[in-house]
Amino acid sequence: MIIKILGASAGGGFPQWNCNCKNCANVRAGKPGFTARTQSSLAISADGKAWVLLNTSPDLRQQINDNPELGARAEDGHRNTPIKAAILTNGDVDHVVGLVNLREAQPLKVYGSSRVLDTLADNSIFNVLNLDNVERRELTMDTPTEIEGVDGSTGITIEAFDVPGKVALYLEKKDAGPSFGTQKGDTIGLKISSSAGKTFFYVPGCAEIDPPLAARIKGAALIFFDGTLYTNEEMLKQGLMPKTGERMGHMSMSGPDGSIAAFSDLDVARRVYVHINNSNPVLDENSEARKAVEAAGWDVGYDGMEINL
Amino acid sequence: MIIKILGASAGGGFPQWNCNCKNCANVRAGKPGFTARTQSSLAISADGKAWVLLNTSPDLRQQINDNPELGARAEDGHRNTPIKAAILTNGDVDHVVGLVNLREAQPLKVYGSSRVLDTLADNSIFNVLNLDNVERRELTMDTPTEIEGVDGSTGITIEAFDVPGKVALYLEKKDAGPSFGTQKGDTIGLKISSSAGKTFFYVPGCAEIDPPLAARIKGAALIFFDGTLYTNEEMLKQGLMPKTGERMGHMSMSGPDGSIAAFSDLDVARRVYVHINNSNPVLDENSEARKAVEAAGWDVGYDGMEINL
Numbered sequence: 001m002i003i004k005i006l007g008a009s010a011g012g013g014f015p016q017w018n019c020n021c022k023n024c025a026n027v028r029a030g031k032p033g034f035t036a037r038t039q040s041s042l043a044i045s046a047d048g049k050a051w052v053l054l055n056t057s058p059d060l061r062q063q064i065n066d067n068p069e070l071g072a073r074a075e076d077g078h079r080n081t082p083i084k085a086a087i088l089t090n091g092d093v094d095h096v097v098g099l100v101n102l103r104e105a106q107p108l109k110v111y112g113s114s115r116v117l118d119t120l121a122d123n124s125i126f127n128v129l130n131l132d133n134v135e136r137r138e139l140t141m142d143t144p145t146e147i148e149g150v151d152g153s154t155g156i157t158i159e160a161f162d163v164p165g166k167v168a169l170y171l172e173k174k175d176a177g178p179s180f181g182t183q184k185g186d187t188i189g190l191k192i193s194s195s196a197g198k199t200f201f202y203v204p205g206c207a208e209i210d211p212p213l214a215a216r217i218k219g220a221a222l223i224f225f226d227g228t229l230y231t232n233e234e235m236l237k238q239g240l241m242p243k244t245g246e247r248m249g250h251m252s253m254s255g256p257d258g259s260i261a262a263f264s265d266l267d268v269a270r271r272v273y274v275h276i277n278n279s280n281p282v283l284d285e286n287s288e289a290r291k292a293v294e295a296a297g298w299d300v301g302y303d304g305m306e307i308n309l
Numbered sequence: 310m311i312i313k314i315l316g317a318s319a320g321g322g323f324p325q326w327n328c329n330c331k332n333c334a335n336v337r338a339g340k341p342g343f344t345a346r347t348q349s350s351l352a353i354s355a356d357g358k359a360w361v362l363l364n365t366s367p368d369l370r371q372q373i374n375d376n377p378e379l380g381a382r383a384e385d386g387h388r389n390t391p392i393k394a395a396i397l398t399n400g401d402v403d404h405v406v407g408l409v410n411l412r413e414a415q416p417l418k419v420y421g422s423s424r425v426l427d428t429l430a431d432n433s434i435f436n437v438l439n440l441d442n443v444e445r446r447e448l449t450m451d452t453p454t455e456i457e458g459v460d461g462s463t464g465i466t467i468e469a470f471d472v473p474g475k476v477a478l479y480l481e482k483k484d485a486g487p488s489f490g491t492q493k494g495d496t497i498g499l500k501i502s503s504s505a506g507k508t509f510f511y512v513p514g515c516a517e518i519d520p521p522l523a524a525r526i527k528g529a530a531l532i533f534f535d536g537t538l539y540t541n542e543e544m545l546k547q548g549l550m551p552k553t554g555e556r557m558g559h560m561s562m563s564g565p566d567g568s569i570a571a572f573s574d575l576d577v578a579r580r581v582y583v584h585i586n587n588s589n590p591v592l593d594e595n596s597e598a599r600k601a602v603e604a605a606g607w608d609v610g611y612d613g614m615e616i617n618l
Binding site: 016017019021028036039058061070073074078096097103104105122127168169170171 | 321322324326327329330334347348367373377385386392402412413414415428431435437478480548549
């Protein structure tokens, strides 16, 4: 199975259009040690021919152009694509808006929780993907689903599961208390298996590794995990936004409640951070935070990173 | 007034993700004479500091990165943007989806017809631009509107007007006959004036130059005009899509009903095609079509093209 990071950044990307934080200013100025990243998405393939997208970021058109294996093939007729399906793990803008790039009457299958599919149905703009060609399929939680392409199986099986998280920002209910109206299905993780028997996990958004999640991922060969923030209050402290990681539904990398600590006894062989916010000090390749993360055995994901399982 | 083309392509861009037409195959292969283009948008500024976007394409994040004058400024605090307002000329995906790139609680003003603002209101995903910060203002047709930024006038005045066109694809009503439910306000053109008294027109989608439109633009200094197709049936003939230009609400460049002919007695000093579809032979810089268009006095717009008025 080929796994490729199309975009390793959180919503807004790196640099973010309106952000002048130290990281964004440095990457915009081309300073060594800072590498631009597009928004959150992976592409996977069991055979190197049929590709499945894990989330569709607003940068998807650029990502397809940057990864020639995802472009239309010269030998396959006037209109064609190796992209056969897309799986959505939540309704966040950085994960669903890229769907509109997959228009032009191309057959395709889109998988998501009922909550996320309801959001697509509520937003007429997604009807630009003609429902006659683009089938939307609900992922039943905790049940392996063979991901079909247009012309048969993609050789990929996905088991989706609820993880602690938060409803998408634009769907928050202000009068619903601290949950903001979050329900099951708003944030899911994926266990992805190839027909050759290889398996990895993809959890780009996660508020907490609770015991069921810990039990599920223990001993895994590989995980791509929520790397939004290094510390819970870094956006406040940098004067960027009055929100903690907790408020946004993202656990931090560091600290006693962080992901580095939570994974310390989970025996996950390879751990890669994705969905990395521009405020995160690990984006400075010479920072203490970067060294600490790498010393703990984590990779900081980057666009174009490829792992073969 | 500075006018910059951020993207000169129609929906899908050039190359288009799933397209293997001659133009797309050639530009994807890097063949000389073919230049990639992002999707349809202009940026304008009366003072070189405050910028107004004319349409917001799905490629907007890439376009901001490619045009440093639109990025956050190093001297203006943690979060800032020179982009003060966006004007939408229709509800097409290639013109409105880029709005989601302008999130992150940045104050901004969005202008459009009531039809287009209704579409934004109907699609909750646009609420990611917090309505507490991002004011949506209706453009009254045939009335000059001074475009306000966040901190006063942008020095730009816009007069919007209805033009013959079609409702956005995803909003088409199948049972509404040949109009597909198109109403006034679905496609507008803009007359744009600077505080220094310079004026140009922007009409990226247009089904026909009818007498009122001809009278309006006659004698103009500059127009950016719908360059979607060269011939009405080129997409059918190339085997790409069973739709004519007429069906899509776009008049062609060539032929007795085309824009080259229609402009021949309108005395518009400078004419630039934008919103150019990947099927259009003018994208081949060595084609007969390209030569014919240029011989008729038209420019074929490209990303980064800048005109000062």
